[in-house]
Amino acid sequence: MIEYIPSGDSAFLVKFGNEISEEINRKVRAYFIALSNKKLEGIIECVPSYTDLMVLYDPLKIQYKSLLKELKILAENISEIEIPEAKTVEIPVCYGGNFGEDMDAVIAHTGLREQEIIEKHSQNSYLVYMLGFTPGFCYLGGMDKSIATPRKEVPSQKILAGSVGLAAEQTGIYPIESPGGWQIIGRTPYRLFDPNRKPEFLLQAGDYLKFYPISEEEYYKLNEND
Amino acid sequence: MGKIKILNPGLLSTIQDGGRFGYQQYGMPVAGAMDLHSLQLANWCVRNPAHEACIEATILGPTIEFQSDTYIAISGATIQPFVNEQAINMNAGIKVRAGDVLSFGSIQTGCRIYIAIAGGFDIPELMESKSTYLRGNLGGFEGRALKAGDELEIADYERRLKGVVPEELIPNYSNFTEIRITSGAEIKRFTMDGVKTFLCSVYSISPQSDRMGYRLSGQKIEHANGADIISSGIVTGAIQVPGHGEPIIMMSDHQTVGGYTKIAQVISVDLPLLGQMKPGDQIKFKEVNLDQAQQLLLERNQWLKQHGIE
Incomplete structure (x- = not known):
């Protein structure tokens, strides 16, 4: 059952469910792609999240009654629209050492060896449920629970762009330098967000992300930061 | 190509336009002017597009020296602007000459002042917008609030008709x-x-x-x-x-x-x-x-x- 909830006079929230699940998130992605392909006059942009799609529109170009009608028609016909497969983006990570200053804390908490942690972190494909918090930050799902580690008690003042961290059952990458409390286990040489590059962002909601371990030497060869 | 120089930035002055749309799906905030109506009025006075980038100044007006002739307009919070210490009108296109200095009295009502320059600021667009996003240190002028000594390039202007905003379009602000x-x-x-x-x-x-x-x-x-x-x-x-x-x-x-x-x-x-x-x-x-x-x-x-x- 899809809900269409007005969010003020210039946006609709199209809601596909009430829990975090891959199945619901796939519906959000499919609907987003179908709606983008339709190129409806008056739609400004869309913001996908775990369970819903925020559709921003210009009420001077399309009023909510007509838009609501279009949104419902699209939902009815969505099974007939071909949705491309989600892409998997591979992200190299140099784990531990100077790049993963909190690896020891994760070893201490989980009781696993460093090599086991790296294997568990890099074996799964993670679903990018949505982006937010800071530009380019991906909310990932699908982490192996055996490496879950609580956030640091005292957050770091400065976490470098590209840092890969754990926070309870979540993992993520810091796209820009910022303060933060995640346990940092490695760093990617890739830039998830570069405003002067096209495309500016490496990943989008609905993609899958897979980490693969690289050596320090390879890190410096691939380094896009600094 | 002309220039303006910031002598005193005030409390918080940034470059803002109508906002950066199309990137929210990647977690990028829209930014842009807090008061789009005043942005539009200031731009209209100097015949700019409605959402051309302006200086948005907060609570305190900046002091600005013009290094070339141009037209400017000021909209938004109620405040007395001066050119070379001579009072000028808000919500009207005003001619300024190289060497002139724009300054402000204290804010009477409202919070944010918009300063439009004929032709706009000649700063690069980042992701199709000139708006400053302060937390991300990007967009606008070097991704930050304006500082004393900053020199901003302004676009060439054609001889512009000076618009005056009709009184009834200017909102009354209250606390x-x-x-x-x-x-x-x-x-x-x-x-x-x-x-x-x-x-x-x-x-x-x-x-x-x-x-x-x-x-x-x-x-x-x-x-x-x-x-x-x-x-x-x-x-x-x-x-x-x-x-x-x-x-x-x-x-x-x-x-x-x-x-x-x-x-x-x-x-x-x-x-x-x-x-x-x-x-x-x-x-x-x-x-x-x-x-x-x-x-x-x-x-x-x-x-x-x-x-x-x-």
Whole structure:
């Protein structure tokens, strides 16, 4: 059952469910792609999240009654629209050492060896449920629970762009330098967000992300930061 | 190509245009002017496109030296501007010459001043916008607030007709403002008493308010079953109520997703008024329905058009 909830006079929230699940998130992605392909006059942009799609529109170009009608028609016909497969983006990570200053804390908490942690972190494909918090930050799902580690008690003042961290059952990458409390286990040489590059962002909601371990030497060869 | 030089930036002056749209799906906030109506009026006076980038100055006016001849216009908060210490009008195109210095008295009402320059600022667009996003250190002039000594290039201008904004289009700002809202996406997550509290109390804007959001202090709003939701898209003007019960209004630099219940949403025509409110100012909310909200926006737009402002 899809809900269409007005969010003020210039946006609709199209809601596909009430829990975090891959199945619901796939519906959000499919609907987003179908709606983008339709190129409806008056739609400004869309913001996908775990369970819903925020559709921003210009009420001077399309009023909510007509838009609501279009949104419902699209939902009815969505099974007939071909949705491309989600892409998997591979992200190299140099784990531990100077790049993963909190690896020891994760070893201490989980009781696993460093090599086991790296294997568990890099074996799964993670679903990018949505982006937010800071530009380019991906909310990932699908982490192996055996490496879950609580956030640091005292957050770091400065976490470098590209840092890969754990926070309870979540993992993520810091796209820009910022303060933060995640346990940092490695760093990617890739830039998830570069405003002067096209495309500016490496990943989008609905993609899958897979980490693969690289050596320090390879890190410096691939380094896009600094 | 001309230049202007910032002699004194005031409290917080940034370059802002109509906002950076199209990237919220990647977590990029829209940014842009807090008061789009005044941005539009200032630009109209110097015959710029409605959403051309201006300087948005907050609470204190900057001091600016012009290094070439151009036209300027000032809209927004009520304040006395001076050129070489001679009082000039707001909401009118004004000719300035190389060497002239623009300065300001103190703000009377409102919070934000918009300074438009004929032809606009010659700074590169980042992701199709010139707006400064302060937390991300990007866009605008070097991704930051203006500092003393900054020199900004301004585009060449053609001989511009000097527009004067009709009096009735200039809003009156007050430290007590009624702001109209439509009910929020999670209205059912509040008790009847909670909704009543929200609509019947007066809230004041706390000092912990900025371009990202206004934190309001006042009567606490009661939730029916918790304040958290699964993080979801959020738009400018949305009013979130976290567990502590005091509302937060999302403003231009707000994050693209939010995890708290939303009780209401400020209607589009009242967002510019909200952008002119400052810490200590008081708000009373009034509910309208979606049809009324869109009708008011259509009427505002037609009214501006009748005055030749588009």
